[in-house]
Amino acid sequence: MSVSFVQGLENVVVSETEISFLDTDVEKIVIRGQDLIELSSTKRYLDIVYLLLEGELPDESKRLMLQNDLSEKQTIPKELLQVFSLFSKDYHPMDAQRTGVSILANYDSYIGDNSAAMNKQRAYKLLAQLPTLTANSYRILNNQEVISPLNDLSYSANFLYMITGDIPSEEEEIIFDKSLLLYSEHEMPNSTFTARVIASTNADLYSALTGAVGSLKGNLHGGANEAVMYLLNEAGNVKQFEKILYEKLQNKEKIMGFGHRVYMKKMDPRAQIMKESLKSLCNHDGDDTLLEMCEAGETIMREEKGLFPNLDYYAAPVYWKLNIPIPLYTPIFYCSRAAGLSAHVIEQHDNNRIFRPRVNYIGKQY
Numbered sequence: 001m002s003v004s005f006v007q008g009l010e011n012v013v014v015s016e017t018e019i020s021f022l023d024t025d026v027e028k029i030v031i032r033g034q035d036l037i038e039l040s041s042t043k044r045y046l047d048i049v050y051l052l053l054e055g056e057l058p059d060e061s062k063r064l065m066l067q068n069d070l071s072e073k074q075t076i077p078k079e080l081l082q083v084f085s086l087f088s089k090d091y092h093p094m095d096a097q098r099t100g101v102s103i104l105a106n107y108d109s110y111i112g113d114n115s116a117a118m119n120k121q122r123a124y125k126l127l128a129q130l131p132t133l134t135a136n137s138y139r140i141l142n143n144q145e146v147i148s149p150l151n152d153l154s155y156s157a158n159f160l161y162m163i164t165g166d167i168p169s170e171e172e173e174i175i176f177d178k179s180l181l182l183y184s185e186h187e188m189p190n191s192t193f194t195a196r197v198i199a200s201t202n203a204d205l206y207s208a209l210t211g212a213v214g215s216l217k218g219n220l221h222g223g224a225n226e227a228v229m230y231l232l233n234e235a236g237n238v239k240q241f242e243k244i245l246y247e248k249l250q251n252k253e254k255i256m257g258f259g260h261r262v263y264m265k266k267m268d269p270r271a272q273i274m275k276e277s278l279k280s281l282c283n284h285d286g287d288d289t290l291l292e293m294c295e296a297g298e299t300i301m302r303e304e305k306g307l308f309p310n311l312d313y314y315a316a317p318v319y320w321k322l323n324i325p326i327p328l329y330t331p332i333f334y335c336s337r338a339a340g341l342s343a344h345v346i347e348q349h350d351n352n353r354i355f356r357p358r359v360n361y362i363g364k365q366y
């Protein structure tokens, strides 16, 4: 039997879905029939959460109900905080998140029920709890005080508040919210595929979403946003950044934040929006250094490699300007993506066939 093999499953269709599609012909990120980039100018992250999980955009009262519902569910079991305090201090918040999501399954008495209704309830609860879990895992790992959510803040303002300890300005809240919106769903990246593969065994949503944390951690996927910021900081100025990039290219090293399996010859449209956010943050504090460095990097990568920035490239300096600690960049990506991941798990459970591919054997003769 001969089976065709495509390394990395490039352009292989693994699923039918009603959730999302990257239509590069018309440059749209289609989420349930609507373009995420267009939505980003008028809608908030919770609108997209609702769209992903309910199939339509909410009106104002439904969005408010969702906001209130999530506010009520934000607290996390105190045992989780105790577990985080047992970790070694060099544990990454992504590891804590992986363990945390897994432990939350222990508090679900209907764990065997994979119905869409139960999964939706789980998804909303997870979305409510993830910011509290994420901010406090970092705080505990860094010997900081545990922080409680502020119920009267919006979802994104509260999330940012729990990270930095300061109530954000309106501009900061809107920019952070936009980053969550842009990260919320992106068709079939590695983490979504991971979640769907796990869900296809009839395993529960927590198992699928725990696996997805692991997938997102790597620097070829979500981990790239942290790697970008470490590189920008290592350089510190435009000249040094250019020097480092040329050296890395000479050594055939990959530059984090560039390239994408689907956006090969154009910039990730989400990166362009995030670049605008960086510009306004630079305008606000009067320091353009990071913007200038990023633009210099864009030019070099375009001229030398024909490569363009992905979302992580511009998310990194935006998060830096929002005073977010670097080890939280990828966990934040995950918190946002939990919406899309949950929608995919629900869809997989609702129309399931187990994933079970084949191999081309190239081992010893038999």
Ligand SMILES: CC(=O)SCCNC(=O)CCNC(=O)[C@H](O)C(C)(C)COP(=O)(O)OP(=O)(O)OC[C@H]1O[C@@H](n2cnc3c(N)ncnc32)[C@H](O)[C@@H]1OP(=O)(O)O
Residues within 6 Å of the ligand: 008, 219, 220, 221, 222, 224, 253, 254, 255, 256, 257, 258, 259, 260, 261, 262, 305, 307, 310, 311, 312
């Ligand atoms: C939100 C997100 O998760 S977006 C992705 C975030 N990840 C990153 O930014 C990591 C850096 N980028 C990469 O590693 C890749 O571009 C990926 C993982 C995003 C896509 O990978 P693939 O589609 O498998 O592309 P692949 O790695 O095969 O690259 C194709 C060619 O472009 C080169 N290339 C791709 N990305 C980069 C990069 N960032 N820097 C330098 N060269 C690159 C490769 O070396 C390869 O060159 P070659 O044909 O001469 O060997």
Ligand SMILES: O=C([O-])CC(=O)C(=O)O
Residues within 6 Å of the ligand: 183, 185, 186, 188, 189, 190, 221, 260, 261, 262, 310, 311
């Ligand atoms: O689509 C991908 O492969 C990675 C990505 O940009 C995302 O998950 O947002």
